[in-house]
Amino acid sequence: MSSPPNDFSHTTVLLNEAVEGLVTDPDGIYVDGTYGRGGHSRLILDRLGEKGRLLAIDRDPQAIAAATSGATRVSDPRFSIHHTSFGQLVPTLSGLGVTQVHGLLLDLGVSSPQIDDPERGFSFRFDGPLDMRMDTTRGESAAEFLARADERHIAEVIRDYGEERFAVQVAKALVARREGGNPVRTTRELSELVARAVKTREPGQDPATRTFQALRIFVNAELEELEQGLTAAIQLLAPGGRLVVISFHSLEDRIVKTFIARESKSEFDRRAPFAAPKPTRLKSLGRVKPGAAEVAANPRSRSAVMRIAERTDVGAQA
Numbered sequence: 001m002s003s004p005p006n007d008f009s010h011t012t013v014l015l016n017e018a019v020e021g022l023v024t025d026p027d028g029i030y031v032d033g034t035y036g037r038g039g040h041s042r043l044i045l046d047r048l049g050e051k052g053r054l055l056a057i058d059r060d061p062q063a064i065a066a067a068t069s070g071a072t073r074v075s076d077p078r079f080s081i082h083h084t085s086f087g088q089l090v091p092t093l094s095g096l097g098v099t100q101v102h103g104l105l106l107d108l109g110v111s112s113p114q115i116d117d118p119e120r121g122f123s124f125r126f127d128g129p130l131d132m133r134m135d136t137t138r139g140e141s142a143a144e145f146l147a148r149a150d151e152r153h154i155a156e157v158i159r160d161y162g163e164e165r166f167a168v169q170v171a172k173a174l175v176a177r178r179e180g181g182n183p184v185r186t187t188r189e190l191s192e193l194v195a196r197a198v199k200t201r202e203p204g205q206d207p208a209t210r211t212f213q214a215l216r217i218f219v220n221a222e223l224e225e226l227e228q229g230l231t232a233a234i235q236l237l238a239p240g241g242r243l244v245v246i247s248f249h250s251l252e253d254r255i256v257k258t259f260i261a262r263e264s265k266s267e268f269d270r271r272a273p274f275a276a277p278k279p280t281r282l283k284s285l286g287r288v289k290p291g292a293a294e295v296a297a298n299p300r301s302r303s304a305v306m307r308i309a310e311r312t313d314v315g316a317q318a
């Protein structure tokens with residue numbers, strides 16, 4: 001196991017590309033749905049005029065604390081931050097009196113401060129309690145889930161969210177250990193158990209990678225949150241408004257890609273074949289990956305894929 005870095009900072013991925021793609025109106029209202037340590041937010045604020053507004057969201061209380069206190073505090077009258085999840089975007093914005101925005105950014109997954117803090121339990125590289133919740137004020141930790149779920153459910157989570165071929169073997173080992181009166185409680189215990197259960201090694205990858213990813217996605221309902229965030233974008237974006245989503249693994253990117261493709265296709269209603277087709281609600285503006293220089297400077301960016309789409313003007317099409 002390695003020792004964690006002690007600065008807990010986050011290097012923003014696709015910083016310029018994301019903000020370029022997002023901000024089209026300097027006087028518009030923008031949402032950063034994944035504030036983290038505010039890398040994207042700060043550049044968005046730089047690009048906004050006096051009348052522009054940036055509403056930031058994060059489900060992690062530590063991200064909110066970073067934005068509101070100490071040296072990392074953002075004091076800008078155009079900025080506000082809210083402790084909630086982007087799955088709750090529509091009710092959150094409606095509570096703030098906002099019904100339409102000009103851009104929504106989602107930089108998915110976990111931040112480096114979350115991964116690098118052993119107390120958060122996200123990483124198999126450091127020993128700590130097996131927590132993995134982004135929002136530490138609610139919900140069930142990974143250890144609590146593994147202490148109560150049946151073997152089939154554990155195997156399903158590890159297979160579906162981690163695409164782990166040895167999901168059944170890992171689940172069996174977890175349940176056997178629990179039945180022996182010694183459930184896994186720490187990241188080290190889990191990574192050692194997985195290393196014994198996973199029989200083949202993928203080059204350059206720790207055997208625990210897939211199981212840790214699976215539990216994190218499950219504990220934080222990440223894929224459901226993403227679906228809700230994308231649906232919220234359709235409801236909230238003004239015509240010409242931009243949706244920018246940065247994904248870090250294929251399960252997320254598949255959801256984003258399919259959603260944009262579906263919303264970019266105009267469909268005929270089979271029950272009313274002579275009626276005009278249902279208008280499209282999004283137009284895809286393409287996909288961007290970090291260049292070689294960014295990947296060399298920040299290896300965590302290597303799996304990033306950014307997709308940009310624009311809300312079409314429904315009124316103009318009708």
Ligand SMILES: C[S@@+](CC[C@H](N)C(=O)[O-])C[C@H]1O[C@@H](n2cnc3c(N)ncnc32)[C@H](O)[C@@H]1O
Nearest residue numbers: 012034036037038039040058059060085086225
């Ligand atoms: C990759 S980091 C974002 C980094 C940020 N763009 C920056 O440059 O500092 C992802 C952040 O999104 C937050 N997050 C993930 N899923 C979320 C959700 N469903 N709702 C709100 N925040 C979420 C995490 O807590 C984390 O702080």
